[in-house]
Amino acid sequence: MRLPPALAIPFDLVPIALAERTANLLLQKLMRKHPALFERLGEHKSKHYAFRPVDLPFVFLIAPAEEEVTVLRSDCSVEADATVEGPFFILLALMEGRLDGDALFFSRDLAVSGDMEAMLALRNALDDCDIDLPSDLSSLAGPFAPMVAHTAARIRGKVLFEEPRAWN
Secondary structure, eight states: OOOOHHHHGGGGGSOHHHHHHHHHHHHHHHHHHSTTTGGGGGGGTTSOEEEEETTSSEEEEEETTTTEEEEEETTSOOOOSEEEEEOHHHHHHHHHTOSOHHHHHHTTSSEEEEOHHHHHHHHHHHHHHTOOHHHHHGGGGGGGHHHHHHHHHHHHHHHHHSOOOOOO
16 A cells, blocks of 8 residues: 555655645645534644655644644654654545554554544544545546546555555
């Protein structure tokens, strides 16, 4: 479920400002589609959550109270109340509630540190929202939205639910 290195390498060249602007655009789109998402965090809304994809050169620091994402290079130190680290596709699937976070944690495919109560509140909020990233974000593609949604959903299905095949 890791992003292939050949696809991850170009992200080293992406300016942080562009990655951050894109991440905030996507977050704002999700917030319009799921306005109660961060309200479900209750007392944990003011916390900061770091997401560290192990196969990308970024860390995404989400501040729910401000509805804002800060993007940093993965080698930077990050001050967060709770942190989740794992492959990019797994982090996206967790966001959608498509994978069992507990099973991934105990199988060591996912590392969680910091305020576990805050992370549990976030997981419950995400599970309650029924996020579908291909559908929720495809409208950003304008007239190509149906094609983008279909393609993204197929990629998600292949990455998450098909067994890896041998190369030989």
